[in-house]
Amino acid sequence: MAAPEPFTGATSHSPVQHHILSVLVENKAGVLARVAGLFARRGFNIYSLAVAPADDHQRFSRITIVVDAESAPLEQIKGQLNKLVNVVDIKDLAPRESLERELLLATVPVSDTTRTVVMDAVAQANAAIVDVGSESVTIMLASTPIACDALERRLESFAHVELHRTGRVALPRLSSH
Amino acid sequence: MQITGAQALIKSLEQVGVDTIFGLPGGAILPVYDPLIDSSIRHILVRHEQGAGHMAEGYALATGKPGVAMVTSGPGATNIVTPIANAYMDSTPLVVITGQVPTANIGTDAFQECDITGITMGITKHNFLVTSAHEIPRAVAAAFHIATTGRPGPVLVDVPKDVSQGTMTWWWPESLDDLDLPGYHPTSEIDDADITAAAQLIAEAQRPLLYIGGGALKSHASRELVAFAEKTNMPVVTTLMARGAFPDSHPQHLGMPGMHGMYAAVTAMQQSDLLIALGARFDDRVTGRLDGFAPHAKVIHVDIDAAEFNKIRHADVSIRSDVRSAIVALDAVVTTTPNYATWWSDLHQWRAAHPLTYDTPDSDGPLRPQAVIEAIAAAASPGTIVTAGVGQHQMWAAQHWSYEEPGTWINSGGAGTMGFGVPAAIGAKVGRPDRTVWCIDGDGCFQMTAQELVTARAEGIPIKVAILNNAYLGMVRQWQEMFYDERYSEVYLSPDLPDYVKWAEAMGCVGLRAETPEQMEKVIAEANLVNDVPVVIDFRTDAREKVFPMVPAGATNDDIVVHPSQRGEK
Known part of the structure; x- marks a missing residue:
């Protein structure tokens, strides 16, 4: 069977304009609440979210957030996320390139x-x-x-x-x- | 050496240079109050935790140092939520220490338990729940580092009782690495390309405007700002948060922009072809209706917080930097020969046509609130610090007092917290005992936090409070008069209930009252002679007075409403 085509956006379950943010955070209590709370209070929509420890020492976790880039400009979402002290790194993965x-x-x-x-x-x-x-x-x-x-x-x-x-x-x- | 967590907490606060804590003890924070007795740190015992928070803010805004407040868990912590939110909106460096129930009880709905780190997540720059005595030095050092660097803001440190009662071997984080903040990068190098691009926009501009925000004060940029403005001959506006960053008496200063800004300042923004925003964030009170704001202007946006870029208004060039460094960098490359003759001709005309004005008071009263502020200002020594609550009196105090230096105007800008004035004045006076501190207050605001005058009297903090008593929640009344067909709903207070003079006296302050211009001059002189206890003056002012100019909510800045006496000329 041929490899599936890269996913580019439109399906029955996906917002048309979505972006994937791969967010490296400190693995500390409450960090997920900080990230989710930020999205809630700034009115950014989360389509899906997956979180797991990111390295052997469990010092960091990686949160993969699929965001609805129509709910707010991506630059603004990244800018506000970056201000969270526990957020270490944000990678913005465009659907076509990921x-x-x-x-x-x-x-x-x-x-x-x-x-x-x-x-x-x-x-x-x-x-x-x-x-x-x-x-x-x-x-x-x-x-x-x-x-x-x-x-x-x-x-x-x-x-x-x-x-x-x-x-x-x-x-x-x-x-x- | 083994010491308790409580001892480590106090020692840590001493280590970062704290000289004053505003606070009120309670069960969960009790252990920390014991070593406080042996500390060099001065503790100001407040009457309500909200007072502690606003005092710490006033202290911070007057000194530039972080303010520190300490309260207990549960209601002690929730009572300080408003000052935390206020400090967050105005980017004021604040460290709040809260007691918490013992670790084992967290999550059990224990007595005086509340999830204060959860509650303040959205209104702090960061917060910590300390889980072991060993972590206290790191948490305190990190809290002060975060509160004071980059875009300043409030940081909360929640300390469970078993943590403060536990023991630890004293240590102190010697380097930033010890703070363990891998995700915190408050500053970055200025990109030369941005400076070049900004210089290009400046070279092309015919009607540039320096739009100065609170960031100019945070970065101590006043001297560089004056030099840059004079070199380029650009006009300047200072927002409510930046009053004092550029001298009001300077001929290039057009005043405050925004909803109650000067006509010339508001119109200059609208007609400008280049807004140079320095530590300002295009607040809705400045822009008015956004789609009609500064329609001809390109924007150079300087801010230490990159998330401010393009949040409200598109920036043609954005420079992530503190204001002072950015001005220094711009100053080095901007070589424009100052001209702007046509621009200044327009500006002078706007300024001449619509100066700040109000109706002359009658000799038998009631007083004009604007005249009261001007009379206090006229009798005040240079460098006097002014604080305000929120409402009409705040706007008049921002308009009718000439702010000549940083740190002389302290108010609640972004949050608009009524009752801010009195405790902020107390904090400011503690931080700057050499300065006279006047709180210009409204009668509505005064009633919210006046009990802190007991604190002021008990602690020997001689502030002066001018209540502009119009017996109304005046700003709401103004809106109801102008936009709700004069249907006054729940805004009347009463000039006599409470009796402000008796109340002041009951709190150990000198209480004075003025109803006519003659009495006004007399009581101000009298108040200026009192330097040992707080003074409260009840000025009976005209409730019909409104704040002008005014850009109505939902209108563009072009629809600014000037004082009635100027409307024929518009």
Whole structure:
């Protein structure tokens, strides 16, 4: 299967004008609240947010924030973020120049009649079955947001699906450097 | 040497050079008040924690040093939230120490617990919850470093009771690296290309204007500013936060711009083709309706806070720098032969056509508030510090007093905090005991924080308070008169309730009253003779007086409303 096209913006789940900010912060209590609070009080919209420790010593964490760049100028969002004392570095990843991935987990009920259709959906999306129960399976997809969107839409046709997505993480594309 | 966290806290404050703390003790901060007895630091015991915060602000604005306040947890901490918000809006360096319930009790809704670091997250430059006695020196040193560098602001240090009761081996962070602030970069080198670009814009401008904001005071840029203005012959306006940064008596000074600015200053902004904004942030009170603000102007924006660039108004050139360094850099490259003859001809005409004015008072009263301020100013020694609350009296005090040097005008600009005047005056007097300090107050403002005059009397801080008593919440009344068909809703106070003279006397102050111009001169002279206790004067002023000029809310600066006596000429 060919690699998915780079995600450029418009999907049913994404704001048209989004930007990815990869924000390195000190791994201290309350830092996520400072970042989220700043977005809330300044009226900047967060589309998704993922956070995890960024290095071995757990001194820093990385917050990947997908922002709606129509809610405020990106320069203003970055400028205000930069003023937070615990924010160490901000990388602004333009969608076209970055590699974005996110993780989707979905538990889908299966019966004898739907099993094949679900398996088809899994195969087509390049997803994996990571857990199997007597009446349902859990599917995992780690891919582009657009591929996750596609799988999510596909699974909407099944009843009682429980679906979680992580929000995306991103790195600059090597080809653009 | 093992010492307690409380001892380490006081020692740390001594280490950074604190000479005065404004505060009020309580349960969670109790351990810290014990070593305070043995410290050289003066503690001013306030009557309400809000007073402590505003006093610390007044101290900071009068001295340029950070103000320090210390209060207990819960309500002690929430009572100082308003001064913190005020200091945040006006970029005043302030360090607030709050007690907190013991670490083990945090999150349990313990007695006098509140999440003050959470509450103040959006109104502090930064805050700390200290989790071990060992961390106290670092937290205090970092708090002062953050509060005073870059764009100054308030920093809160929350100290749980078990932390101040715990022990530690004394140490002191010797370098910035020890502060462990990897994300804090308050300054950067000026980019030469920006200076060149700015010089180019200046060379092309026919109607340039130096738009001076509070950043000029924070960076002590007055001398360089005067030199640059004189070299270039550019006109100058100083915002409410910058009064005193450029002498009012200087012939190139057009006065204050904005909602209640001088006609010439407001019109100069509108007609300018180059605004050189120095430490100013295009506040809505200055710009009026934004889409009609300074429509012909390009903008050079100098600010230490890069987030101010393009926030409100597009900057053609932005220079991230403190104001003084930027002026020095510009001065080195700007070689324009000063001319601007046409520009100055217009400016002189605007200034002559619409000077600041008010109706002559009747000899039997009531007093004109503007005349009261001018009379106090006329009898005041040079260098007198003026503080104000918020409202009509504040605007008149900004308009009718001539500010000649930095630190002589102290007010609540961005937040507009009523009741700021009295405690700020006390703080200013503590910081500058050599100066006379007048608080020009309104009767509404006075009633909010007057209890701090008890503090002033008890601590021997002889400030002078002029209440412009028009028996109304005057600014709201003015808006209701002008924009709500004179439907006065909940603005009447009463000239006699409370009796301000008796109240002053009950607080150990000298209380005086004036109802006529003759009495006014007499009580001002009397007040100037009192130098040992605070003086409060109840000036009975005309409630119908309005602040002019005025740019109505939602209007552009072109629609400035001048004094009625000047309207035929416009």
